[in-house]
Amino acid sequence: MTSLLPLVEAVDSFPYVPNDYYFTFVGHNGQPLGYMVPEVATAFKTCSASDKFVVNDGDKTVTMGGELDTFEKRSAVVAQLAEEWRQKDPVVAKGWRDELYVVFSPRTVPYFSVERAFSGVLGVVTYGVHINGIVPASKSSNGKTKMWVPRRSKTKATASDNVIKECYEEGGLDKAFVEPRISSAGVISYLCQPYGPKGHAQPEVEYIYDLVFDSETEYEPSPVDGEAEEFKLMDLDEVLQRMKDGEFKPNCTLVVIDFLIRHGHITPENEENYLEITSRIHRRFPFATRN
Amino acid sequence: MTSLLPLVEAVDSFPYVPNDYYFTFVGHNGQPLGYMVPEVATAFKTCSASDKFVVNDGDKTVTMGGELDTFEKRSAVVAQLAEEWRQKDPVVAKGWRDELYVVFSPRTVPYFSVERAFSGVLGVVTYGVHINGIVPASKSSNGKTKMWVPRRSKTKATASDNVIKECYEEGGLDKAFVEPRISSAGVISYLCQPYGPKGHAQPEVEYIYDLVFDSETEYEPSPVDGEAEEFKLMDLDEVLQRMKDGEFKPNCTLVVIDFLIRHGHITPENEENYLEITSRIHRRFPFATRN
Numbered sequence: 001m002t003s004l005l006p007l008v009e010a011v012d013s014f015p016y017v018p019n020d021y022y023f024t025f026v027g028h029n030g031q032p033l034g035y036m037v038p039e040v041a042t043a044f045k046t047c048s049a050s051d052k053f054v055v056n057d058g059d060k061t062v063t064m065g066g067e068l069d070t071f072e073k074r075s076a077v078v079a080q081l082a083e084e085w086r087q088k089d090p091v092v093a094k095g096w097r098d099e100l101y102v103v104f105s106p107r108t109v110p111y112f113s114v115e116r117a118f119s120g121v122l123g124v125v126t127y128g129v130h131i132n133g134i135v136p137a138s139k140s141s142n143g144k145t146k147m148w149v150p151r152r153s154k155t156k157a158t159a160s161d162n163v164i165k166e167c168y169e170e171g172g173l174d175k176a177f178v179e180p181r182i183s184s185a186g187v188i189s190y191l192c193q194p195y196g197p198k199g200h201a202q203p204e205v206e207y208i209y210d211l212v213f214d215s216e217t218e219y220e221p222s223p224v225d226g227e228a229e230e231f232k233l234m235d236l237d238e239v240l241q242r243m244k245d246g247e248f249k250p251n252c253t254l255v256v257i258d259f260l261i262r263h264g265h266i267t268p269e270n271e272e273n274y275l276e277i278t279s280r281i282h283r284r285f286p287f288a289t290r291n
Numbered sequence: 292m293t294s295l296l297p298l299v300e301a302v303d304s305f306p307y308v309p310n311d312y313y314f315t316f317v318g319h320n321g322q323p324l325g326y327m328v329p330e331v332a333t334a335f336k337t338c339s340a341s342d343k344f345v346v347n348d349g350d351k352t353v354t355m356g357g358e359l360d361t362f363e364k365r366s367a368v369v370a371q372l373a374e375e376w377r378q379k380d381p382v383v384a385k386g387w388r389d390e391l392y393v394v395f396s397p398r399t400v401p402y403f404s405v406e407r408a409f410s411g412v413l414g415v416v417t418y419g420v421h422i423n424g425i426v427p428a429s430k431s432s433n434g435k436t437k438m439w440v441p442r443r444s445k446t447k448a449t450a451s452d453n454v455i456k457e458c459y460e461e462g463g464l465d466k467a468f469v470e471p472r473i474s475s476a477g478v479i480s481y482l483c484q485p486y487g488p489k490g491h492a493q494p495e496v497e498y499i500y501d502l503v504f505d506s507e508t509e510y511e512p513s514p515v516d517g518e519a520e521e522f523k524l525m526d527l528d529e530v531l532q533r534m535k536d537g538e539f540k541p542n543c544t545l546v547v548i549d550f551l552i553r554h555g556h557i558t559p560e561n562e563e564n565y566l567e568i569t570s571r572i573h574r575r576f577p578f579a580t581r582n
Binding site for chain 1 (some may be wrong): 307398399474475476477478480496498552553554555558559560562563564565566567569570571572573574575576580581582
């Protein structure tokens with residue numbers, strides 16, 4: 001098997017050895033929250049809330065002022081800036097969803113909320129949920145584990161206790177079906193630069209769940225909210241091949257790689273970069289996180 | 292549930308923010324291999340092979356000389372030093388096993404071998420295998436997943452393709468029993484300081500395998516090589532409690548925590564430091580590794 005490391009490197013693409021290109025976004029409490037490109041840091045000097053932030057070109061920080069001392073005040077300022085960016089930044093305008101992510105600081109404490117489309121500009125940690133729909137080898141028609149693969153995989157800003165809701169919205173699976181079959185299986189994290197080496201930094205977290213079907217036919221997932229177009233049941237060889245062919249969203253490949261590692265399909269014997277891949281998809285951020 | 296993070300911090304104890312206390316051990320090719328305490332770096336200046344290493348107090352490095360350009364030459368020098376340390380260092384003498392670890396550089400390429408007891412002095416990455424013996428909930432007398440726990444858990448310098456041998460040596464389980472029941476389930480990595488904040492650095496890697504038993508009684512593991520004294524079948528609540536009570540070897544707690552995460556017993560809902568724990572037990576080292 002050729003190594004899957006390049007697929008991981010394409011997503012966990014932010015350098016491990018720090019350079020001085022990015023600015024660090026810092027809370028009023030001194031805790032780092034994310035990484036910003038210099039253009040964004042500069043824009044903070046002239047934005048409508050410029051009096052509430054300190055941009056320091058020497059130590060490369062953009063720090064919230066001490067008066068931003070509540071969740072509400074911070075969220076209000078960030079909402080104002082998000083709206084401002086929406087007017088001038090086509091990427092933010094296009095990505096706008098009226099959907100709020102929560103940023104945490106210190107760990108587990110909600111610090112402010114931010115429109116999804118603006119989170120990438122600030123470079124703060126975002127959270128998603130991914131559910132692997134699985135027919136185990138023992139229940140599959142060809143004796144091989146199969147996976148329900150949506151035509152367009154998707155991640156959303158849901159908390160992990162909304163997994164059941166997510167199963168309905170994404171695949172039309174109801175609570176009575178999902179609850180006895182689903183289990184938490186870990187979390188992956190990576191720091192990507194979706195717009196290249198000098199583009200926005202996106203630290204992302206995906207909570208992973210495995211949903212085990214009793215047969216290939218008992219319940220066919222079908223899209224409800226339209227984020228997936230259709231679901232196809234593939235065995236893992238096909239999943240792996242399509243992944244290598246670039247048919248999956250890049251961050252979804254990491255979810256699949258994590259699944260294949262946990263279930264013994266990618267092993268230290270068949271993957272020469274096994275350890276590197278495992279640590280890269282469990283990257284530790286220098287930022288506080290949800291949990 | 293109280294957070295398990297302190298158990299992780301006790302093992303993955305090496306600081307994430309670099310300080311200038313430790314020296315970096317560097318190969319003749321310029322690649323970092325491990326971290327050394329200053330006392331060891333100083334001892335390299337007067338050891339019997341001092342002409343083969345360059346100790347630089349300025350940039351805090353101990354570098355192999357260019358003449359150490361083969362696996363054999365490097366292994367011979369390291370063996371000579373190991374013997375020398377054995378004479379003067381009671382910890383090395385006590386830990387001596389006549390067992391060689393392989394150090395890799397660049398990734399996946401064997402660079403030199405080193406006596407197990409001396410690896411901690413050099414601060415190089417070591418590798419072990421850990422097998423979780425499991426009776427699944429559906430096969431267990433009380434409907435709860437159970438785990439075979441050795442009185443003294445153990446890790447050895449075996450490569451992962453020696454897992455079956457390990458199952459025999461540790462638990463008396465033969466190949467015909469093990470092969471259809473075992474699967475690779477991931478790898479954990481952490482950087483510990485077993486002798487406290489100024490002690491030796493030990494970057495460790497444990498390849499993880501789950502071995503699933505069909506019933507509680509079909510085959511009771513019993514020690515062959517004496518590294519485990521006895522095996523006891525415990526349900527996961529008991530495992531968790533004993534772990535919290537400090538009855539397990541510290542690094543074995545990380546293996547159990549990894550198992551509990553993968554199998555949905557530790558979840559984002561019941562563990563407030565879920566993400567931190569997951570990334571800490573998959574630490575990326577600044578050193579080349581086996582795979």
